[in-house]
Amino acid sequence: MLRSLFRKWRESRNASLQLDAILAAADPDALLADRNQWLIELAYWLRRDGNLDAGAEAGGAGSRSFPVHVRLRYLLQVLARHPDWADSFARTVRSIVRDNDPTSLFCDTGVASHPGIWSEMADRLQARFLPPPPNRSDMAGLFALLFVDENDADWVEALDDELVERFAQALLVGAEDGADGGAEEGDGVKRLRKAREATLTASIQVLVSQVRATGLSQAIRSRLRGRVDETPFFRLDRAVAALCEDGLAHDDGAFVHRLNYFRGLLDGCHAAARQVYEDLEENGVSVEVVFQIERMKARLARIDLLLTAWVDPSHHGRHAHLIAELIRSTQARRSVGHLMSSSFAQLARKVVERSAESGEHYITRDRKEYRELMRAAMGGGLVTVLTVYLKFLIYGLHLDKFIEGFLASLNYAGSFLAIHFAHFTLATKQPAMTGPALAHRLDGAGRPEGREIFVDDTIAMIRSNAAAIFGNLSVVFPVALAIEWGVGKAFGAHLLTPAKAIATIESFSILGPTPLYAIFTGVLLWLSSLIAGWADNWFALHRVHDVMAYNRRLRYVLGQRGAMRLADFWKRNLSGITANVSLGFLLGLGPEILSFFGPHMEVRHVTLSTGSIGAAIGVLGLDALRMPSLWLAVAGIALMGVLNVAVSFALAFNMALRSRNLRRVDRREVVRAVRQRILRHPLSLLIPPRKAPDSAPEGSPSL
Incomplete structure (x- = not known):
């Protein structure tokens, strides 16, 4: 009996249900934990080894470098042949996105969550052996459970525009008729896009507030030249508030001007980080200060990623790149070695x-x-x-x-x-x-x-x-x-x-x-x-x-x-x-x-x-x-x-x-x-x- 249990435990690493059983189990009204588990099971099916039917090879031969792409095409074919499955699939995925807080994914994934290096190290050691529970409304935790393979970021980034467009259309099935609920019928797609933009702008503003707090802290401020109000960190909050003003269209000249000014401030923050490193080189290295700077640089890089996806939402390749970077950040978040190398390299x-x-x-x-x-x-x-x-x-x-x-x-x-x-x-x-x-x-x-x-x-x-x-x-x-x-x-x-x-x-x-x-x-x-x-x-x-x-x-x-x-x-x-x-x-x-x-x-x-x-x-x-x-x-x-x-x-x-x-x-x-x-x-x-x-x-x- 013990041998059988051990064999099942070892096989469970890559085992999954059949696709028809997974699609039949899609239920947008189920508990959040059950819906999250359903999506995790679908992700395991995508990575599953083994051959598919001959029909899976039909349509688009441009993405054969990853077996996951073949399975994704097969999934889209099955959904196209079964409208009832396609409807429940789309509504279930949209409900998962709606009920899980995405701010933690955009703001916290891959960024140290603790103010000190030693508490962060203890948290990462815990994360290596204790995965997050799937019953929390936390998109960052769900990401960590979905993408567990080291090649996940590569196959996501390698998705071609045609496959990304087909998958996006599959997720919008039933959205036009207001099936997700809302004030107006027939305007579901517009509401989804507006919600996505609101999430991106809120995440950018949260990250800006975190960068500003770090840049104005005593450990960083004391190593910068000039007055506090002359630093780019001091002006970040007003710049991002002006950029995210309601009703400001992306093709408006004022938006372009504010965007360029905001990007200039971000460049100034990077230059300030280099100035702090120069001070450390001259006057001695503090591991805690290096940790703070590296965390701030990670947030600045995340702001740039989100800004690119927000400014040009029609470019699907940028969305795939954003998701791939979030996957890499999620996996690096579990790495103690990555934390040690980034924090102690300067001291070394x-x-x-x-x-x-x-x-x-x-x-x-x-x-x-x-x-x-x-x-x-x-x-x-x-x-x-x-x-x-x-x-x-x-x-x-x-x-x-x-x-x-x-x-x-x-x-x-x-x-x-x-x-x-x-x-x-x-x-x-x-x-x-x-x-x-x-x-x-x-x-x-x-x-x-x-x-x-x-x-x-x-x-x-x-x-x-x-x-x-x-x-x-x-x-x-x-x-x-x-x-x-x-x-x-x-x-x-x-x-x-x-x-x-x-x-x-x-x-x-x-x-x-x-x-x-x-x-x-x-x-x-x-x-x-x-x-x-x-x-x-x-x-x-x-x-x-x-x-x-x-x-x-x-x-x-x-x-x-x-x-x-x-x-x-x-x-x-x-x-x-x-x-x-x-x-x-x-x-x-x-x-x-x-x-x-x-x-x-x-x-x-x-x-x-x-x-x-x-x-x-x-x-x-x-x-x-x-x-x-x-x-x-x-x-x-x-x-x-x-x-x-x-x-x-x-x-x-x-x-x-x-x-x-x-x-x-x-x-x-x-x-x-x-x-x-x-x-x-x-x-x-x-x-x-x-x-x-x-x-x-x-x-x-x-x-």
């Missing part, structure tokens, strides 16, 4: 651009910058030696896991901050910054000169990352080894026990989980760059620099100049401090938190791991060279370095491409150009040119 781009600005510092284009990077990387390796030994000390205490992770986080964060303020560098932090910087070069990669710039920066990026890794490892390994060897010679005891040294070497084996842990570490490196970009955006958005510089108590304590210097310090260093502190806590506490909720994870950072290997060899001496596990660990560290860099770079580069919405370039041409450069000048991957190429960005900062 701001975060990426901040990373790209930092990434420019890590791309060396001549030998002077290359030497400075090598010195900075060697300094970073020297600081990392202390980090390695403090890590051994912390984990040697065998404390609670959370306490260990917290102390390790403080160790990492302190080390990274020391590297930052000493103007040193840690190699694995670079790819998450250089990825967005390199992605920006793809803007012009479709042209030969732009492709040459991209190739130059790609080679420089590879060379810079390799130099930074070499600089880190060339110091951290010998210094860690020398310290352990020197302590053993001087005091006759080592900081590490031999058993701990052997376990450390074996933990980095390429045959173990090291590759997976290295990928996990690459993700953490990328996340720290996102956190840094978000913090920098928050600092700019809330004008924290100005708040600090003009704070009364800070000025009283530090003086006017001191408060300004403090504000400038945080403006320069907030992103770097946030990146280093967040990376420290991600590396220290991230594995512990993840292991508590899911699989066990550990950090495998190439610089820290190389220092640990150096310390272990310092304990074991030359005998360690005869251990197979050492060479497996060396291979593991080599792969670790590749994965740390590749994963963080790939994630950052991909996010940069998505956030900037770059047009597609010929990937084969770009890859071929990079490959040819490497084959012609292989040493360019290791040795920089004496002078930076002319394609280098002006003012590119060095380390």
Whole structure:
């Protein structure tokens, strides 16, 4: 029995009644819920798979691209052969249109209904699993139940004028004799058209009031230049009232003048939205403001659609386009991904651009910058030696896991901050910054000169990352080894026990989980760059620099100049401090938190791991060279370095491409150009040119 019920449940997805049973059940006097259910059943029949009678192919061969068109033609043929069915069909459909409120369909479909993004997200999640009930007089809910297939909008928009005209005539059967009721007999068609125009004008006015309210809200108004009464939002209500004045014919010169003025105001609203985006780009992105702007833009687009259908009602193709857009909006209304991408794209781009600005510092284009990077990387390796030994000390205490992770986080964060303020560098932090910087070069990669710039920066990026890794490892390994060897010679005891040294070497084996842990570490490196970009955006958005510089108590304590210097310090260093502190806590506490909720994870950072290997060899001496596990660990560290860099770079580069919405370039041409450069000048991957190429960005900062 359960199997039978499951089979019926699965078949019900596309099953429907036969057409004759559906048409015979049409009843314009039935309850609204029953009439709505009847129309939903008819929609399922239109999408139903299977062959029709041969007569279905007769008449009009121009719309064979969609099977739904064939079924629609067949429906019209059946109605033409059965006048009684045609009459009840037309009156039932008209009663459904009359008794369901169309304003919600025109004004609310596809437009966020909540004032905030998080409440809207919760509503969309609910809509995905809880469809609207069919017993409400809500045309938007009925639309959501009628058009459930992803191809519905396409077949509606592809309807030809002849088929649309035939279907419209089928819906008007019996309207001339006043069968729908009304004050006057024989004037049913005129009343239907007047009701349609009234619905369109009312919907336009509702949308205008919503756009005006958003445009005059504090969040938008404060980001626009000029006085409030000079904004297009302020004049919208009077313009739409004049346009929708009773008795004003569409062919009247006054109507045309008012229509052009109203369209000009709509263009001004779009320009104001772009002005708000420019302000966000300059002063920090607010997701809530972006959400409000995107919702306003959706309403402006809907006004334009309704305006086009209202001004020229004789053009049936525009009505089909309007319905298709409403279907697409209905289906997008259930998409959480669409909401997230439209609301967070601006913030993502701001975060990426901040990373790209930092990434420019890590791309060396001549030998002077290359030497400075090598010195900075060697300094970073020297600081990392202390980090390695403090890590051994912390984990040697065998404390609670959370306490260990917290102390390790403080160790990492302190080390990274020391590297930052000493103007040193840690190699694995670079790819998450250089990825967005390199992605920006793809803007012009479709042209030969732009492709040459991209190739130059790609080679420089590879060379810079390799130099930074070499600089880190060339110091951290010998210094860690020398310290352990020197302590053993001087005091006759080592900081590490031999058993701990052997376990450390074996933990980095390429045959173990090291590759997976290295990928996990690459993700953490990328996340720290996102956190840094978000913090920098928050600092700019809330004008924290100005708040600090003009704070009364800070000025009283530090003086006017001191408060300004403090504000400038945080403006320069907030992103770097946030990146280093967040990376420290991600590396220290991230594995512990993840292991508590899911699989066990550990950090495998190439610089820290190389220092640990150096310390272990310092304990074991030359005998360690005869251990197979050492060479497996060396291979593991080599792969670790590749994965740390590749994963963080790939994630950052991909996010940069998505956030900037770059047009597609010929990937084969770009890859071929990079490959040819490497084959012609292989040493360019290791040795920089004496002078930076002319394609280098002006003012590119060095380390």
